Amino acid sequence: MTVSPTDLAHADLLGAEAVADPYPLLAALREHDPVHWSARYRSWFVTRYDDVLAALRDERFSSDRITPYRRAKLEGPGADAGVRAAFEVLEGWMVFKDQPDHKRLRRLLSRAFTPRAVTGMTSSVEEIASELLDGIVATSGGDVDLIGDFAYPLTASVIADMLGVPRADREQFKDWSDQITGLVFGGMGDASRHEVGARGMAELTAYLSELVRAHEREPADDLISAMISARDDRDALSHDEVISTGVLLLFAGHETTTNLIGSGILALVQHPGQRALLGDHPELVGGAVEEALRFDGPAKTVARVMGDDVELRGRTLRRGERVFLSPSSANRDPSVFPDPDAFDITREKSGQLGFGIGMHYCLGAPLARLEASIAIPRAFARLPGLRLTDEPLEWHPVLLSRGMQRFPAQFTP
Ligand code: HEM
Incomplete structure (x- = not known):
């Protein structure tokens, strides 16, 4: 195109081609x-690397886009109480908070969600990935949906394990997470998404x-206990904050990572030279994951609301207006990444913005x-001859995230 x-x-x-x-x-x-006003979405779109980077570090680009929405749309008679309650949970998420509330929540959660807690998940991730791949090999006959059969259940099980959700409740947990997706990622145009999301949120x-x-x-x-006991000399997370943060972690940890595993495998399938290189040099897996985040990462845009008027490249972004900052675009900016449309797992420089940057850095x-880094090489090792089918790939039609709905593929059983 x-x-x-x-x-x-x-x-x-959100056009079909895009x-x-x-x-x-x-x-x-x-x-x-580069600073584009969209009449259709009544929003700005910022696409150059330097501008996205600067805006993510600029507190005048406010992260609190939930409170204004709740006040405008969900107060007063006629407003749906269930939808309002769901938005109140979202309002408790640190990702939607500005300072000083953000800093407090992040400081407390950082005491529970530690690098050591993550490293401690290594064998669990390996086990879950192997179990899923064994199941695929045993039952599929060579056809697989790498999202539905692999990436999605993998990331759901990992975060549920980490939080301390019993195995028996996993399926249910996953369904609730699906239901609240519409509240957060906003399909635009699907009127039922708020009601479905509110129901899922209430049950979760x-x-x-x-x-x-x-x-x-x-x-x-586990992480729930770590959140309950996370405290410093000043304070601790309340019961409601532990719940709201639990929902955030389930949600943030699940959908996005599914998309990364999917698009990482896809990029390697579509670039056989890079796939062979990774096969010969497994130590390049870190570079491959970084490149997958840059080349086709899950964060298509990150939303902000202007907290003040800001001049940018001759345009005035006015207080209250919505802005979409695009990591997907920044990560293909040729002024930062030479030959940006090439997928190269040996790229020297990263600096990719797929996890955001600044105070809300993922x-x-x-x-x-x-x-x-566990799921991608294991999928290739366990599913020999992994290749695309004739079925077209279907992507989620949303502004914020980039990910496949299904990833039909074949392997040689
Ligand atoms: C490939 C997978 C992932 C991607 C691409 C991703 C991307 C992002 C991005 C772009 C942000 C910044 C949002 C903003 O500035 O408004 C963010 C924040 C966040 N992410 Fe992730 N994320 C991923 C996986 C995860 C996982 C596995 C978890 C936890 C289980 C997680 C938890 C969070 C949290 C808690 C925040 C909010 C941080 C804050 O506001 O201080 N993410 N993520």
Whole structure:
């Protein structure tokens, strides 16, 4: 697809072609209209590396886009109480908070979600990946959906394990997570997504509340117990904050990492030279994961609301306006990444923005890297001759995230 500068007034990242492959449109925006006003989405789109980097570090680009929405749409008579309650849980997420509330939550969670806790998950991730791949080999006859059969159950089980959710409740836990996806990633246009999301949120928080109470009575060696006991000389997380943060971790840890494992495998399938290189040099796996994050990472955009008027490249972003900062575009900016559309697992420089940057830098980055660096090579090792089928790949039609709905593939059983 080529995009001419004159088409850009109507640029639509949710158009069918851009959902399948957003990069030509992002490249055109980066070059011709790097701070783009979209009348369709009543939002700004910022696409150059330097601008995305600076905005992610600039507190005038506020992360609290939930409170204004709740106040405008969910207060007063006629507002759906269930949807409001679901948004109140989202309002407790650190990713939607500005300072000083963000700093407090992040400091306390960092005491529970530690590098040691992540490293401690290594054998569990290996075990879950092997079990899933054994199941695929035993039952599939050579056809596999690498999202539904592998990446998705893998990441769901890992975060559930880490939190301390009993195995028997995993399926249910996954369903709730699916239901709240629409609240967070906003399919745009699907009217039922708020109601479905609110129902899922109510059931998930009720479940977590019970689980937190059980852990309060009887602590275990898991993340829920670590969150309950995370404290410093000043304060600790409240019961509701542990629940809300539990939902955040389940959600943040699951969908995004699924997408990274999917697009990492896809990039290697589509670049056989790089796949062979990784096969011969397994030590390059760290570079391969970093390159997958840069080349086709899960964070298509990160949303902000202007807390103040800001001038950027001759445009005025006014207080209250919505802005989408695009890591996917920044990561293909040729002024930072030479030959940006090439997939090269030996790239020297990273600096990719797939985990964001600044105060909201992804807290789960070490866990995501661990999962991807185990899951991707194991999939190739256990599913020989892994290749695409004739079925077209279907991508989630959402602005914020980039990921496949299904990843049909074949291997030689
Ligand atoms: C490949 C997988 C992942 C990607 C691409 C990703 C991406 C991101 C991005 C872009 C942000 C910044 C959002 C912003 O600035 O508004 C973020 C924040 C966050 N992520 Fe991730 N993430 C991934 C996996 C995970 C995992 C596995 C967890 C935990 C289990 C996690 C937990 C978080 C949390 C708690 C925040 C909020 C941090 C804060 O506000 O201080 N993420 N992530």
